[in-house]
Amino acid sequence: MFSFKSCSVALAVALLSATSIPAYAQKSENTVRFAYNQVPENIDPFFNSVRIGVIIGQHVWDTLVFRDPATGEYKPNLATSWEWIDDRTLEMELREDVTFHNGDSFSADDVVYTLNYVSNPDNKSVTQQNVNWIENVEKIGDYKVRIHTSKTFPAAIEYLSGPVVIHPGKYYEEVGPQGMNTAAVGSGPFKVVSHDVGQQVVLERNENYWNENKQVPNIERLIIRFIPDQQTQAAELMSGGIDFIMNVPVDQAQQMGMMPNLNVKSGETMRIVFLQMNSLENTPAEPLKDLKVRQAINHAIDRETMVAQLVGEGARVIDVVCFPSQFGCSAEQATTYEYDPEKARALLAEAGYGDGFSLDIYAYRERQQTEAMVNYLREVGIDANLRFMQYSAFRDANRSGEVAMSHQTWGSFSINDVSANTPVFYKFEADDVNRDEEVRDLLQTGDTSVDPEKRKEVYEKALGLISERAYAVPLYSLTSYYATAEGLEFQPYPDEIPRFWEMEWK
């Protein structure tokens, strides 16, 4: 809320003049203090919808499958092996030597209770999209379960490696989500010592952690504090009150990078950016129905320059509407449109819009990027105007067909599968403003087939068609900036989950 330019300037002045800050303050304690700007309503991962909830989930709990962030490969975790025995039944063998923080041993009962509980709509998990594909879970043996899905759901493994964690069943049955919030118990690399709701969560490393995919953390303690204001977080970091912050605004990150006792790192995120163009019969901008106009718009925007000057280090240009690491995201058949304002003008003239036309661009974040696009469009003769608003208002307008063109972004909830991305905008759902039946059918086949090769093939084709028909201008991935106290070693990941179990004070 309070990202006031004047204060950033004042802070910058202060940071440049601040001297002799005692570095390594937390090194001797072997503690990392991390500040985040949103408060989770409940730290039970199924009962909050904020990113910090996912981060806590990965630290306190374990998932059935582990996704190797380096290779994208799915590896055994709580499950030692798995197999689709038919289109809607996934059979899993489970590990036998895992213990929860409270001493309970892990078995099939925990998987059965947790997944049946959270997938039951009556229990009102707030992240329905993560669990509503589960019909029910059946115990086959002490260490063997069958997960029945409510529809053919090939992305199941991805979900089981991400947001779907396993609770100690007996304890969960006793205390429920509210009890989990006040006294969380999992099997992950960190144990929850205390949770002061709205203030902080204190975690301690799990000395007996079993998992070779993660590790026994190097740091002994992790304190997560909730500080809503970005400037306050920056001030805390500069004054040595905390050690790690993320989602730092670009301008602030640049200023902090100049300070000797702070480290700034940027990393690519899975959030992609694209211009969505409404080509429906009742579009508010008639010219967008014309393929040539949409192609012209694709040629009008200099994505490379925008990435280099506005988006930040780590971002890359994309040619299709999905994130490159997502399963099925292939640009093999994509039509690429290089930056060529001359060609854009020629295409517009061909389409009969040589004198240009006026167009409103709706946007809800990264305003300076939209402003750059407005300028690019004006250069080729399109009288573009910015309509900047809150996300909910924008979405409302988009869904009621009032929006001709929008600066869209999509984070896929860090799900590494195209089904969490492209179909949202091209499968005749509320946000589809092109409604191409051919594209829809291809995506539908991809979403409901369990054969990976088949899926790859149809997604590739669908993405090719979307770019050939120029329904969107795929732009780039976004980056996120992290700032840390000097001496804290860490590596950012595109899913925006910092791995505190890997971090180390040097």
Added chain:
Amino acid sequence: MLAFAAKRTALALLVATAVSIIAFTLLRLSGDIAIAIAGEGARSEDIAMVREAYGLDRPLIVQYLEWLFKTLQGDLGQSIFFKTDVGTLIMAKLPTTLKLGLFSILFALTLSIPLGVLAAVYAGSIIDRIALTIAVAGQALPNFFFALCLIIVFSIQLRWLPVSGSGTWKHFVMPTIALGYYVTPPIMRLVRAGMMEVLSSDYVRTARAKGLSPGSVIFKHALRNALVPVVALTAVQLGFLLGGSIVVETIFALDGLGYLAYQSITHKDFPITQAVLLLLSATYVFLTLLSDLANAWLDPRIRMS
């Protein structure tokens, strides 16, 4: 006096109702609440479900009346985000905000009364000018900016005070100054004006003529009378402070009512926003009413006009 009190009370009730209606309408005008609650990944079905579950599909007037009816019965509803009782949440956060409000008003009084007295006694001098500058600066500086300046000086450079949190008394120092400074100017100006008037009155001249020491004249005779309107103004300013705490608490991450209000706005958790606004506006209206009545009681001319 009784008629006056009745009139004022009725007026206060009207103001409180008007505020609640405006707040209710503004919240609904700021975008579709159902979409905001359902979140980024929600499909149309999810949004429709949310709309129905929270009764957002009914006419606005029905929603308002239902809220009003329940509130009058003491039921503030459930928080959409925290899934707990709004009344309980508010009670848990109230002490921090009250503490901050009280500290701030004490800070404002200890700063503004001496400054006001000095400015009046040395009217027109350099001291008067300095006091005026302090007052103008207090009113001109937005408190979020002043708060950041305090953080830069006391936390980043001097390292005397912690930036955020509410664990110890040290955590309250900067929020108190940031919030209290904001209400210093009006109080100071009133003290100065009151003192100037009293100092030129006959009874002070008499007191001086009796040969009383200047200190005794200023503090025993003049200040006492000059402070009467200040008491009333302080009550009003305390209401202001509680409202201003939304910004200050958010900046300093103090876990009070203001922070709760901020969170509820970002999450479109309208039962909380509504309840906090009601509480703040009711407090403000009540304190204003109290000060009106106090003034009227102290000064018969007010209740006659």
